[in-house]
Amino acid sequence: MGAATFVGSALAQTEPIEAQENSLQRAIGDFVAYLKSETYDAASEAARLAREHEDEIEAAEKSFHSRLAELGAALSGQKDRADTLARDAMARLEAWSRSAGVSWDEAERLAQAMLDRLSAWLRSQAPSHESEETAV
Known part of the structure; x- marks a missing residue:
């Protein structure tokens, strides 16, 4: 029973780490997507202004x-x-x-x-x- 408890607690500890890792990767991915979107918007606006002027x-x-x-x-x-x-x-x-x-x-x-x-x-x-x- 002691071994089962140890294995169970080890699994419980790994799940939150994986969840944290996934959450961090998701946050980084969202931030990169935001930066790409902002860069595209800025480049589009610069091109529009250049065409207008x-x-x-x-x-x-x-x-x-x-x-x-x-x-x-x-x-x-x-x-x-x-x-x-x-x-x-x-x-x-x-x-x-x-x-x-x-x-x-x-x-x-x-x-x-x-x-x-x-x-x-x-x-x-x-x-x-x-x-x-x-x-x-």
């Missing part, structure tokens, strides 16, 4: 492409002007350096020599430490 969408697309082309042309023109200015500036710089008669290396050497002389003169003008001391 097709002319407006096409006009907006044409306007967008036109403005994009205008912007591209404007930027291209500015790039061309910037390239021209850069070439002119380089040509003027090269012409100036040729007319100055001094190469960049020579100009750098002369500038360094002038800085060296200025540093030497400043060191010679600095008061010595002996004159700064006060007799006690």
Whole structure:
């Protein structure tokens, strides 16, 4: 009798688990069906709106492409002007350096020599430490 009671109670415990499992599967299935239905409804509504406003969408697309082309042309023109200015500036710089008669290396050497002389003169003008001391 003890074994029969044990088997009976084991069967009683498995039935609710199976029922819970079925209930959970049913709830998941219902939720998936709901999501599919909502997705279909949303896609249908989007398609309807697109059909109703097709002319407006096409006009907006044409306007967008036109403005994009205008912007591209404007930027291209500015790039061309910037390239021209850069070439002119380089040509003027090269012409100036040729007319100055001094190469960049020579100009750098002369500038360094002038800085060296200025540093030497400043060191010679600095008061010595002996004159700064006060007799006690």
